[in-house]
Amino acid sequence: MNKYDLIVIGGGPGGYVAAIKAAQLGGKVAVVEKEKLGGVCLNWGCIPTKTLLKTAKLYEDILRGEEFGIVGIDNSDVKVDWNLLSKRKDKVVKKLVSGIYMLFKKNKVDLFEGMGKVLDKNKVEVNGEVIIGDNLIIATGAKDNLPPIDGLETVLESGKIINSKGALQLEEIPKDLVIVGGGVIAVEFATLFNSLGSKVTLIQRSNRILSSTEKEMVTTLQKYLIRKGINIVTDTKLKSVTEDGVLIDHKGEEKLFKGDKYLISLGLKPQLKGIENLNLELDSKGFVKTNERMETNIKGVYAIGDLNGKFALAHVASAEGIVAAENIMGRDSTMNYNIVPSCIYTFPELASVGLTEEEAKEKGYDITVSKFPLAANGKALAEGETLGFAKIISDNKYGEILGVHIMASNATDMISEAIVAMQIEGTVYDVAKAIHPHPTLSEIVMEAAFGAVDKPIHI
Numbered sequence: 264m265n266k267y268d269l270i271v272i273g274g275g276p277g278g279y280v281a282a283i284k285a286a287q288l289g290g291k292v293a294v295v296e297k298e299k300l301g302g303v304c305l306n307w308g309c310i311p312t313k314t315l316l317k318t319a320k321l322y323e324d325i326l327r328g329e330e331f332g333i334v335g336i337d338n339s340d341v342k343v344d345w346n347l348l349s350k351r352k353d354k355v356v357k358k359l360v361s362g363i364y365m366l367f368k369k370n371k372v373d374l375f376e377g378m379g380k381v382l383d384k385n386k387v388e389v390n391g392e393v394i395i396g397d398n399l400i401i402a403t404g405a406k407d408n409l410p411p412i413d414g415l416e417t418v419l420e421s422g423k424i425i426n427s428k429g430a431l432q433l434e435e436i437p438k439d440l441v442i443v444g445g446g447v448i449a450v451e452f453a454t455l456f457n458s459l460g461s462k463v464t465l466i467q468r469s470n471r472i473l474s475s476t477e478k479e480m481v482t483t484l485q486k487y488l489i490r491k492g493i494n495i496v497t498d499t500k501l502k503s504v505t506e507d508g509v510l511i512d513h514k515g516e517e518k519l520f521k522g523d524k525y526l527i528s529l530g531l532k533p534q535l536k537g538i539e540n541l542n543l544e545l546d547s548k549g550f551v552k553t554n555e556r557m558e559t560n561i562k563g564v565y566a567i568g569d570l571n572g573k574f575a576l577a578h579v580a581s582a583e584g585i586v587a588a589e590n591i592m593g594r595d596s597t598m599n600y601n602i603v604p605s606c607i608y609t610f611p612e613l614a615s616v617g618l619t620e621e622e623a624k625e626k627g628y629d630i631t632v633s634k635f636p637l638a639a640n641g642k643a644l645a646e647g648e649t650l651g652f653a654k655i656i657s658d659n660k661y662g663e664i665l666g667v668h669i670m671a672s673n674a675t676d677m678i679s680e681a682i683v684a685m686q687i688e689g690t691v692y693d694v695a696k697a698i699h700p701h702p703t704l705s706e707i708v709m710e711a712a713f714g715a716v717d718k719p720i721h722i
Contacts, residue, residue: 265373267293269591270387270396272379272538275302276577277568278402279363281584286370288592293396294372295379295389300363302404304577306356307428312451314352315431316608318343319458323610330647343459345436352431381538384564398563398591401538401551402584405531405569413503415527421506424525427452437461437523441509443501444528445472447607450488452526454609457493464494464520466511471497476607477619477668479654484609484670487650496520533570548572555597557587565591574603602685606675611651614678617666617685620656629659633691633714635707637671639722642702648672653707655681655691657715662690671704680708691715 269285271278274296286292299306322343328336367374377390381401387394407426409415418424425433427448436459442449445467457463465472465488472495473481489495500512508521533550544552544560550572557565565587568580582598589596607613623630637643637651651670658665667681684694694712699705710719 265293265392265394267291267373267394267396269293269398269400269588270295270394271400271402272381272387273302273402273404273568274300274363274374275402275404275568275580276304277404277580277584278302278400279367279584280581281400281402281567281588282372283366283370284585285588285592286372288588288594290588290592292370292372293375293394294367295375295377295387295394297376297378299360300367300374301356301360303428304580305359305363307431309577310359311352311356311431312427312455313608314355315348316451316455316610318348318351319455320610323458327647343436345433345459349431379537381540383540384561399565400557400584400587400591401541401543401559401564401566401570402568402580403534403536403538403570405575406534407527408530408532409527410529412501414505418504418506418525423506423523424504424527426527430524430526433524439522440464440524440526441520441522442466442526442528443504443509444526444530445469445474445495445497446528446530447473449526449528450484451608452528453488453493457488457491458610462492462494464496464522466499466501466509466520467495467497468499468501469497473607473613476605476613477615477654478621479652480613480615480668480670483650484611484613488609531569531575533572535570546572556590557583557598558590573598573600576603576605579603599686602682604678604682606678608675611648611670611672612674613668613670614674615666615668616678616681617664618656619666619668623656623658623665628665630665631657631659631691631715633657633711633719635710635714635719635722637704637707639710640702640704640707642704642706643671645702646672653677653711655694655708655711655715657691662692662715664689664691664694667708669708671707673704677705677708680705 268290269292271282271294274294282292282294375389380388440456440461440463442465453463453465502510508519551566553566553571559566567583569575586596586598604616634654638649643649654668656666691712699709713719
């Protein structure tokens with residue numbers, strides 16, 4: 264039998280990072296993965312969708328060419344070749360996945376390919392072979408939540424209903440796409456296919472899309488998406504899904520929406536198959552309970568990523584994996600869930616970290632809210648991307664930054680400045696005094712900080 268310091272079940276962004284980190288700290292590590300290293304994020308989620316979104320944005324920019332002084336482009340003849348785009352997406356994914364396999368070899372992590380079955384906290388069976396470990400990290404992720412909707416199973420069999428993975432495997436761009444759900448995945452795919460020419464309807468249960476995201480950013484984005492032609496229907500109750508379409512109750516009135524494809528994105532539920540023997544303690548929603556050290560109720564067993572239900576984000580899974588690996592290898596390590604960035608890859612992008620204005624008030628903080636618009640930023644004007652702003656929520660007692668929310672073309676990159684500032688308990692005074700390069704979009708963060716201290720310079 265093979266004996267290890269650590270066995271990791273699942274090779275996604277949590278599992279593979281945990282394995283590499285533990286190996287770097289001197290541990291003998293095995294990973295059990297039933298499909299491909301990289302998990303959903305790399306193979307069927309984060310990376311492929313962002314590859315497609317890059318082309319969609321480039322396509323939009325080309326159609327705007329005359330606005331930037333480029334003439335001679337016949338917009339009626341410009342189109343996206345879905346097959347070529349899909350091949351590029353696959354190429355990007357393949358390169359990154361192969362890189363993880365190389366990292367496993369470099370760090371001497373043993374990979375067992377197959378469905379793992381946990382016999383007990385120290386034994387895992389894979390393809391009839393039993394491997395033994397002193398510690399166990401469960402990183403089996405989550406799967407689509409498909410509630411009991413009338414007609415759903417029948418239409419699933421027909422192939423008209425797809426999930427996010429199915430959207431990446433389409434043979435052609437749908438002419439009419441109906442998306443059920445208003446979360447991050449739903450809105451990103453709405454952005455993608457709207458830009459590529461699909462007629463998109465997005466059906467959301469609550470009164471706005473992205474219900475957990477900073478309200479002003481979402482309100483601004485929602486209005487913009489509607490102007491771009493996306494039909495956003497909120498305050499709905501889903502009644503049935505059939506070959507004829509998606510039937511909803513919209514404010515007391517029944518409405519039917521038809522499409523070539525129906526993308527269902529209604530959240531996640533934990534993937535517990537193969538780990539039943541552990542009898543892990545679960546929360547009210549069925550996710551595995553963990554503490555700040557990523558420990559479960561069983562000594563030596565850790566749970567990371569989507570499985571624990573904290574945040575369904577790849578970067579959180581990776582951070583949790585490092586915390587778990589460090590604790591296993593003798594370092595005291597904990598997760599800080601108060602400074603978790605959220606990124607949404609729409610046009611423009613949305614990025615947040617920390618508290619919203621409403622949350623800060625609920626917690627009893629005496630706050631200042633400072634906002635600076637992209638429309639007053641030179642780089643944004645030069646790039647023709649002026650929709651958006653930076654907003655800082657700060658505590659009046661010390662000027663400590665409690666939350667930052669950015670809506671801009673590269674907001675997902677810009678938010679890292681705020682994360683670092685908050686990690687070291689930085690203040691708005693620190694950010695305002697930090698010299699930001701000109702011309703850059705990052706200046707809007709500095710200007711918002713000046714606004715929290717006194718007044719911004721350029722408005």
